[in-house]
Amino acid sequence: MKPYKVISLDMFQTLVNIQGRTGNVWRPILQERYSEERATELGGLLLSHYYKAATTIRDSGVYWTSKEIYSDCFQKVFQQEAMDYDYLQAVDILFAEHRLSELYEETEHFLQRITGEYQVCIVSDTDVEMLPDFYKSYPIRLFTSEEHLSYKNDSHNRMFGEVIAHYGVEPGQIIHIGDSVSDVLGAARAGIKACWLNRNQEVWNHEVKPDYTVKNLDEFYELL
Structure with a gap:
């Protein structure tokens, strides 16, 4: 070289x-309904929404912060799964876990x-x-x-x-x-x-x- x-x-x-932090993201959100399987499922769903949104935003030539993208994606996940949780708090949890990678x-x-x-x-x-x-x-x-x-x-x-x-x-x-x-x-x-x-x-x-x-x-x- x-x-x-x-x-x-x-x-x-x-x-x-960051992969090992997925459970820590979803544990406080799911609380007593938490399981590794459910956390993995929801983590995959969130990433699916994220990649789709990020691609659309990038191709359109505009810019969204990561916080804006994840806020939108958490809202979609919670709506799709009929979950009652503050999406902004969920974003804060996600960001904190990224910092702990x-x-x-x-x-x-x-x-x-x-x-x-x-x-x-x-x-x-x-x-x-x-x-x-x-x-x-x-x-x-x-x-x-x-x-x-x-x-x-x-x-x-x-x-x-x-x-x-x-x-x-x-x-x-x-x-x-x-x-x-x-x-x-x-x-x-x-x-x-x-x-x-x-x-x-x-x-x-x-x-x-x-x-x-x-x-x-x-x-x-x-x-x-």
Whole structure:
């Protein structure tokens, strides 16, 4: 792999794992009706609404904060499931659980190594309020969709454009790693090298391919 000057990182499912927090989101909402099965079912329903809403919003060229999107999605879930719960309180619970996401076991060592060798940033399609704050212990610049009113993979491509402008380097001197399609497609559109973090051995089904694919952050570091 050629040398890079900047490493750009996704947050959720790249540096931290949010999946284990699903039960904690739904336990206070369901209370005595809570079960793991029901929490998984409702979590899947919420994500289904989220992905549909996020895609529609992104394709329309407008911007909604994560709080606005999740507020709309919780309202739809509660209406669909005939549940009587304050959707704003549900959003607060969801955001709090995102902030408590656990680091993957290799994340801390990985960050210690790369921040000593490269300029490093986090690029996340979220509100700042959702993010764990461990990154503040490192010399890491944060770029969020909330700050720039844009998403990684929208027609404006402002998120990665802001990364390029901030560091003042050629796009090809930046490499972005993330787990989602938006991470790869958005970075590639900006001329940034894209590395797909495929922890679950999924199949890539898109015309634009990632430049690299790895199973974990340690494997990514070895490429560097």
